[in-house]
Amino acid sequence: KQEVTQIPAALSVPEGENLVLNCSFTDSAIYNLQWFRQDPGKGLTSLLLIQSSQREQTSGRLNASLDKSSGRSTLYIAASQPGDSATYLCAVRLTGRRALTFGSGTRLQVQP
Amino acid sequence: NAGVMQNPRHLVRRRGQEARLRCSPMKGHSHVYWYRQLPEEGLKFMVYLQKENIIDESGMPKERFSAEFPKEGPSILRIQQVVRGDSAAYFCASSPWGGEVMYFGPGTRLTVT
Numbered sequence: 001k002q003e004v005t006q007i008p009a010a011l012s013v014p015e016g017e018n019l020v021l022n023c024s025f026t027d028s029a030i031y032n033l034q035w036f037r038q039d040p041g042k043g044l045t046s047l048l049l050i051q052s053s054q055r056e057q058t059s060g061r062l063n064a065s066l067d068k069s070s071g072r073s074t075l076y077i078a079a080s081q082p083g084d085s086a087t088y089l090c091a092v093r094l095t096g097r098r099a100l101t102f103g104s105g106t107r108l109q110v111q112p
Numbered sequence: 113n114a115g116v117m118q119n120p121r122h123l124v125r126r127r128g129q130e131a132r133l134r135c136s137p138m139k140g141h142s143h144v145y146w147y148r149q150l151p152e153e154g155l156k157f158m159v160y161l162q163k164e165n166i167i168d169e170s171g172m173p174k175e176r177f178s179a180e181f182p183k184e185g186p187s188i189l190r191i192q193q194v195v196r197g198d199s200a201a202y203f204c205a206s207s208p209w210g211g212e213v214m215y216f217g218p219g220t221r222l223t224v225t
Contacts, residue, residue: 004154032212043116043203044155044216051212089155098143098207099157099168100214 002027004092006103013080014111021075021106023090028068034100035064035075036089044089048075052095080110114139116206116217117186124223125194133189133220137206144187145214146179149201161187194224 003026013019023033032051036044048057048064050073056065063076077084087107091100117136125131137144146158160168161181172179176194181187191198201221205214 034214036216041221043218044205046213046215049213091155097168098160099145099171100147100155101157102147102155104154 002092002094002101004090004101004103006088006090006106008106009104010107010109012109012111015080015082017080017110018076018078019080019108021077021088021090021108023073023075023103025071025073025092025101027092027094028071029095030068031093031095031097033064033066033073034091034093035062035073036091038087038089038105040087047088077108080108082110082112084108085110116204116215118202118204118217118220120220121218122221122223124225126225127195128193131191131194131198131222133191133202133204133222135187135189135204135206135217137187137204138208138215141206141208141211141215143207143209143211144181145205145207146187146189147203147205149203149219151200155203158189191222194222196224198222199224 005024007022034049035047050066061078066073087105089105090103144161147155149155157171159179176192178190201219203219204217
């Protein structure tokens, strides 16, 4: 059974800092990995999707990496801004399935 | 192109009543997924549907819960005889045929009193 763990559970940083969010998964037979952002009381917004054959994806100030062999992904946020404050969720899709398995998230607070 | 729409956004039910949650996928999307987020927990997969077919219901509780995605109209998640433990946010997501990215709706927050 796939398990997804995110560390840290919460993070508070001053504006402008670069930061790294971590995601680990137990079953390396993944099809892809997706990072989402969730604002309080809102739905999820897809940030980046990495296919199992890829090592990283970039979008603006966000960069996500994937190491299948070690079961890890990181989300790097450059020059953080108060508007980045949200919960960041990592989700894994296994080969042969459409369902996503989510981690519990990292709650990020960027202080102005 | 409107996003995934869910209604109602908030639903209050007394124990024993029925709850019906509706989801309209994005235009052109033929895959619908339901997830549940219990308080202080992560999202858990419930069911995956295509038009008129349930493809994967491995995350659905065996009793009281059912889902459908008819040929016409929204997908419906139905919870019969609700209990307090059903209180959660229920999210619907959709994706196009062959598409990888899932697009999530704003969720329905169910409170059972």
